[in-house]
Amino acid sequence: MFPVYATDPWSSPWGQVSKLGLIPFRKADRADEFDTVALPFMDDLFRMALRMTRDRGRAEDAVQETYLQAWKSFDRFEAGTNIRAWLYKVLFNCVHHQRRKWLRFPGVSDSEMVLEQVQASPLPAADHLTDAEILAALDDIPEDYRAVVLLVDVEEFPYKEAAEILHVPIGTVMSRLSRGRKALRERLEETARSYGVVK
Amino acid sequence: MNSEDQYRSRLRSAVHSAQAPPELHSSVKRRLHEERRRVPFVRAGFALAASILLAVGLNRAWQTDYLRLTPGARESYIAEVSAQLTPVMRVGFVDHLHCTIFGQNFPKNFDLRAMLSELGPSNSQLYPILKNHLPPGYAVIEGHKCEASGRTYLHLVAKKGNSFVSLLFTRKGSGEAFERDLHAAASEAGFPIYTQDAQRFNITGFSPSDFLVFLVSDRPQHTNTSVLSAMLPELVKASATIEL
Numbered sequence: 001m002f003p004v005y006a007t008d009p010w011s012s013p014w015g016q017v018s019k020l021g022l023i024p025f026r027k028a029d030r031a032d033e034f035d036t037v038a039l040p041f042m043d044d045l046f047r048m049a050l051r052m053t054r055d056r057g058r059a060e061d062a063v064q065e066t067y068l069q070a071w072k073s074f075d076r077f078e079a080g081t082n083i084r085a086w087l088y089k090v091l092f093n094c095v096h097h098q099r100r101k102w103l104r105f106p107g108v109s110d111s112e113m114v115l116e117q118v119q120a121s122p123l124p125a126a127d128h129l130t131d132a133e134i135l136a137a138l139d140d141i142p143e144d145y146r147a148v149v150l151l152v153d154v155e156e157f158p159y160k161e162a163a164e165i166l167h168v169p170i171g172t173v174m175s176r177l178s179r180g181r182k183a184l185r186e187r188l189e190e191t192a193r194s195y196g197v198v199k
Numbered sequence: 200m201n202s203e204d205q206y207r208s209r210l211r212s213a214v215h216s217a218q219a220p221p222e223l224h225s226s227v228k229r230r231l232h233e234e235r236r237r238v239p240f241v242r243a244g245f246a247l248a249a250s251i252l253l254a255v256g257l258n259r260a261w262q263t264d265y266l267r268l269t270p271g272a273r274e275s276y277i278a279e280v281s282a283q284l285t286p287v288m289r290v291g292f293v294d295h296l297h298c299t300i301f302g303q304n305f306p307k308n309f310d311l312r313a314m315l316s317e318l319g320p321s322n323s324q325l326y327p328i329l330k331n332h333l334p335p336g337y338a339v340i341e342g343h344k345c346e347a348s349g350r351t352y353l354h355l356v357a358k359k360g361n362s363f364v365s366l367l368f369t370r371k372g373s374g375e376a377f378e379r380d381l382h383a384a385a386s387e388a389g390f391p392i393y394t395q396d397a398q399r400f401n402i403t404g405f406s407p408s409d410f411l412v413f414l415v416s417d418r419p420q421h422t423n424t425s426v427l428s429a430m431l432p433e434l435v436k437a438s439a440t441i442e443l
Contacts, residue, residue, distance in 0.1 A: 031235055035228075042227060046219035060223050067227045068234055134213035153207050154214045181206075 034074050037083050038067065044084070044155065045091050051150055052095050054139050062098055066091040085157065089165045092147070129191060137187035145180030152177050273301050283397040285380035290372075291413025292402045294347040295365040299356050299415075305341045314342040321442040322353050322368075328433045329355050329366045332426050334418065337364060344443070353443055364416040366430075370443055371409045385424055387431040394420050403427045407438040 045066055049059035070077075070090045077086055138146060151162040152173070159177075163170040277296050281289045306313075315323040330339050341356040353368040377383075383391030384403075394403040403423040404413040412434055414427040 031231075035231070039224075039227070042224060043219045046223060047214055047217050050217055051214060056220070060220065060226070063219070063223060064227050064230050068230055071231055071234060129209075131213040131216045134210065135216075138210070138214070149210075150214065154211050184210075 030074065031071075034071055038070060038074075038087060041084055041087050042067075045087060048088065048150055048155070049091060049095060051135070051138065052092075052143065052147060053099075058098065062091060062094050065094045065098070069094060082161065085161045085165060088151070088155070088157075092165055128195065129188060133191050134188065137184055137191060140187050141180055141183040145176050145183055148173055148176040149180040149184060153181070280397045280400070284395050284402065285377075287375050287377050287380065287411065288393070288395045288397075288402045288404065288413075290350065290369060290375070290411055291365075291367050291404055291415055292397060292400065294345065294350075294352050294354060294367055294369075295363075295400070295402075295413075295415035297347045298345050298352075298354055299363045299365050305356065305358075309338075309340050314339075317344070318342045318353065319442060321440045324437050324440070325353065325355055325366065325368070325434075328430050328437060329357060329364075332430045333357050333364065334359075334422060334426065336360075337362075351443055353441065362417055364414065364418070364426075367411075367413040367415065368438070368441055368443060369411050369413075371406060371411050375411065377404060377406055377411075384420075385428060387428040388435065390431060390435065392424060392427060392431070394424050396420060405431060407435045410438050410441065410443075412438070 042063060045063050046059055049062040049066075050056060053059050053062060066087065070087055073090075077083070138149070141149070147166060148162060151157045151165060152159065157165065159170050159173050163173045166173070168176075273296075277293060280296070281292060284292055311326075315326065318325065326339060326342060333339070336359040337357040338359070339355060340358045341354075343354055345352050345354050350369050350372075355366040357364040357366075377393040378391065381393045381395065384394045385392040387405075390405045390407065392403060392405050394401060396402075399417045400415060401418060401420045401423045402413055402415045403420070404411060405427065406412065412427075414423050414430075416423055418426075
């Protein structure tokens with residue numbers, strides 16, 4: 001679905017030529033390469049950063065930092081892996097790093113690794129709720145749960161990739177997803193109830 | 200659409216309603232551009248600094264003899280540095296440079312018996328004298344007879360890291376005397392001691408009977424003088440039986 005991009009310089013068109021000694025491998029080529037494959041994901045990264053930071057300015061900072069860090073480590077990008085997932089991994093690292101500078105968000109405890117029902121339940125009266133209300137409810141759930149809900153339910157990453165992006169075990173992803181969905185549903189129910197849409 | 204799909208679809212649509220501001224694209228591109236320009240400058244800066252350090256190091260190494268790799272360059276260096284010394288001091292200094300600094304043809308494993316055999320029974324007594332008065336960390340690594348500029352020397356070499364000390368005995372030539380050009384820097388057992396510096400070296404000497412004795416090293420003048428002073432009575436005694 002998403003481009004799987006190889007960073008091995010010898011596997012790129014320029015690299016193949018370079019390996020034959022026809023054209024020296026140039027940094028400018030790498031810059032073009034990076035821009036071509038990485039910049040199209042800016043909107044996705046921004047949306048994720050916005051939901052994670054809940055602040056447009058911080059989200060923009062996080063995206064800029066993500067691209068700088070990604071460029072600096074582009075040579076180390078693993079060949080054959082998904083560049084989109086790799087960029088998200090860099091983004092979460094940046095958000096985590098910046099978050100420590102901004103303030104201390106309380107993290108959730110994963111001590112109870114209970115695999116509850118992971119299946120999504122319907123949003124209560126979803127048709128009656130606005131985007132802003134859904135986003136407000138999403139922003140209100142604990143950050144660690146929110147990250148998993150966004151990665152799995154919104155960005156459609158498989159559990160395994162979500163686990164790699166967040167540097168947590170796959171079981172933790174499933175557990176957080178279940179709890180995140182439950183927390184989101186409860187908040188949306190409260191909102192819907194306040195409108196008298198549901199009892 | 201089932202409930203799970205509906206949930207995801209509604210959530211996705213809400214999240215995707217936010218768009219990155221148009222200026223973010225230009226900001227990211229500008230920062231990437233700055234970073235890509237900055238890196239070559241930083242690298243160039245490091246390269247320049249490294250080049251300057253290398254040039255300074257090479258110049259220093261050239262000035263202090265380490266890069267005088269050809270015989271011509273060495274002779275040139277010896278002549279240049281020796282010119283700073285009085286004629287009698289040159290006698291000791293020249294052999295130190297020829298034999299110790301540029302020769303360095305020392306055995307890898309020090310063989311005391313071979314060295315004493317090379318020196319001969321009458322001259323072997325110099326070994327314990329030097330060994331017992333060396334500054335801490337120095338060890339005798341060589342003792343032999345050698346020739347430089349038409350003179351014969353008894354030459355013992357001690358070493359610590361890259362620092363060398365030479366104890367040299369040679370017969371006094373016609374008219375050669377320290378006191379002709381120098382004032383004594385110290386005296387010991389009635390013998391005046393003379394000393395001179397040339398670049399990083401110090402040459403300290405005295406003259407028992409018809410010998411010239413030198414202690415040459417890259418140690419400070421006061422160290423060289425005190426070491427030679429300490430050895431002097433024993434060297435004077437040894438000079439009575441030295442065979443050269």
